[in-house]
Amino acid sequence: MIVQAEGIVLKTFDFRETSRIATFFTKEYGKVKGVLKGIRKDHKKFGSNIDQFSVNDIVYYTHRNSDLHLISQCDLKAFFFPIRKDMKRTLAASYSLELIDSIMPVEEQNKDIYRLLLYYLNTLEHIGDINKLVHVFQIKILLLSGFRPFLDSCVVCQKKITPRMRFSMKLGGLICEDCRSNDHSATMISRGTIASLVHIERSSWDKALRLKLNSITKRELKYILNNFLIFHLERYIKAAKYLK
Ligand SMILES: [Zn+2]
DSSP: OEEEEEEEEEEEEEETTTEEEEEEEETTTEEEEEEETTTTTOTTSSBOOOOTTOEEEEEEEOOSSOSEEEEEEEEEEEOOHHHHTOHHHHHHHHHHHHHHHHHSOBTOOOHHHHHHHHHHHHHHTTOSOHHHHHHHHHHHHHHHTTOOOBOSSOTTTOOOOOTTOEEETTTTEEEOGGGGGGOTTOEEOOHHHHHHHHHHHHSOHHHHHHOOOOHHHHHHHHHHHHHHHHHHHTSOOGGGGGGO
16 A cells, blocks of 8 residues: 655664665654665665654555555655754754654554644744753643643642642652652652643643743753653653753
């Protein structure tokens, strides 16, 4: 079967003498893996160099017994040059790709996450506060992929939020003073940070990015989001080093 799709390049690696295998996150079919035969021998064979995080229109033949398909056409649609000129922006882009690659199963469509990644890359071209953008992306992707932390009350006893809540990576949400013995490694979280997390979850992308974050909230968000994602993905995301 011949399939057309629009996809963002998550990763590539060289294959045999002249080919390359690429993983795309496509709007229509989710994560798709394909081989581009001869791309390293004939650079004009495809209308794209399949650089990481570029957007491409692709055409491929599906393989009956494997999830590795044969890509016959690949044309560059967006390159995000301002991201590539800047090391910090490039690392932030790579981080989002690794996150999506770890979270998304093969060939499972998720248009909301596709749209989120496109928004993120478009905004990353020009935004001043890159860390805030990364945090908004992390919070939205947790929500859209079903990994949302529990922030409504204490995750153990369901008691309302008090000024002395902690965040438990292990239990996946807030715990109160009385339930501390359930996770001694739970970290302090201020009410301001809880409110910011909930606000970002509920707001549109643009509105979420306009939220002002104080230095305590910035510090807490960085610690909690990075560690929560690492804990729940059970996988160390190398590019997350940039956030530390
Ligand atoms: Zn409790």
